[in-house]
Amino acid sequence: MTRPRLLAPLLALLALAYLGAMVVSGAMPVQRQFARFEAKGVMAAAPEQVRRIELGRAAGRPLRLRRDGAGWAMAEGRPPEAVAARIETALKMMRNAGPVRVMEPEELAGLDAAPFGLDPPALRLALYDEAGAALVTASFGARNPEEFLQYMRLKGDARLYLMSRFVGAEWEAVLTAMADP
Numbered sequence: 001m002t003r004p005r006l007l008a009p010l011l012a013l014l015a016l017a018y019l020g021a022m023v024v025s026g027a028m029p030v031q032r033q034f035a036r037f038e039a040k041g042v043m044a045a046a047p048e049q050v051r052r053i054e055l056g057r058a059a060g061r062p063l064r065l066r067r068d069g070a071g072w073a074m075a076e077g078r079p080p081e082a083v084a085a086r087i088e089t090a091l092k093m094m095r096n097a098g099p100v101r102v103m104e105p106e107e108l109a110g111l112d113a114a115p116f117g118l119d120p121p122a123l124r125l126a127l128y129d130e131a132g133a134a135l136v137t138a139s140f141g142a143r144n145p146e147e148f149l150q151y152m153r154l155k156g157d158a159r160l161y162l163m164s165r166f167v168g169a170e171w172e173a174v175l176t177a178m179a180d181p
Contacts, residue, residue, distance in 0.1 A: 040098030042154060042161065043127065043136045047091035050135060052128040055175055058120030063178050074178075083177045090170040094127070094136060100149055101162040108160055116151040116160065117142025125171055140168040 056062030065072050065079070065087065072084045079087070113119060121139035129135055137155035143165055144151070150168045152161040 039096045041093065041095045042099065042138065042152075042163075043091075043094040045095070045129065045135045047088065047095055049129050050091055050127045051130045052132070053087070054124075054126040054128075055171060056124050057122065057175070058124065062124065062126075063175060079178060083174060086170060086174050086177065090167070090174060091127070093167045093170055094138075097164055097167050099152075099161040099163055103160040103162070105158040115142065116153075118151060118153050118160075121153075123168060123171055123175070140171070 051067045053065040054062045055065070063074070065074050067073075070078075072079055072087055078084075118139055118141035121141050123140040124138075125140070126137045127135045134155070139153045139155075140163075141151035141153070143149065144162065148165060149162045150165045152163045152168065153159075154161070
């Protein structure tokens with residue numbers, strides 16, 4: 001046999017041995033180019049733990065939703081399937097999308113708060129667990145001058161958060177869809 005004819009079976013045998021070693025050791029190959037995902041949002045709880053939502057604008061009665069065995073419901077019935085999907089997306093964003101910047105109270109001292117649009121806020125959101133404990137109570141304000149980020153404040157937290165505008169926009173879309181079915 002010539003050398004090239006032996007090379008292919010030898011490489012195949014080495015690949016099988018490598019796969020066999022992986023099966024025996026239980027180790028998966030590590031892909032170093034991939035970053036490990038870590039949820040960095042303002043909600044520590046998993047989205048599935050949210051059982052009740054109160055969502056509204058500064059003026060007006062909030063929209064109240066509750067999760068039951070069949071999905072999301074409200075006093076008037078169930079939201080459309082597309083809206084329920086948006087709610088789930090918005091919950092995932094609260095868990096996964098971390099703030100772009102967190103401004104400490106010292107940074108905010110002496111600043112005019114009006115440009116942040118939080119007095120009153122454009123949108124209010126409260127998320128509760130099964131026991132009725134608040135997981136997150138957030139107020140969404142104005143967008144930054146570049147329109148990429150949105151100011152947000154959490155109840156009981158003196159810091160000001162700059163979040164991706166898509167987080168607040170998803171909740172706004174839920175509220176708009178429910179107001180205009």
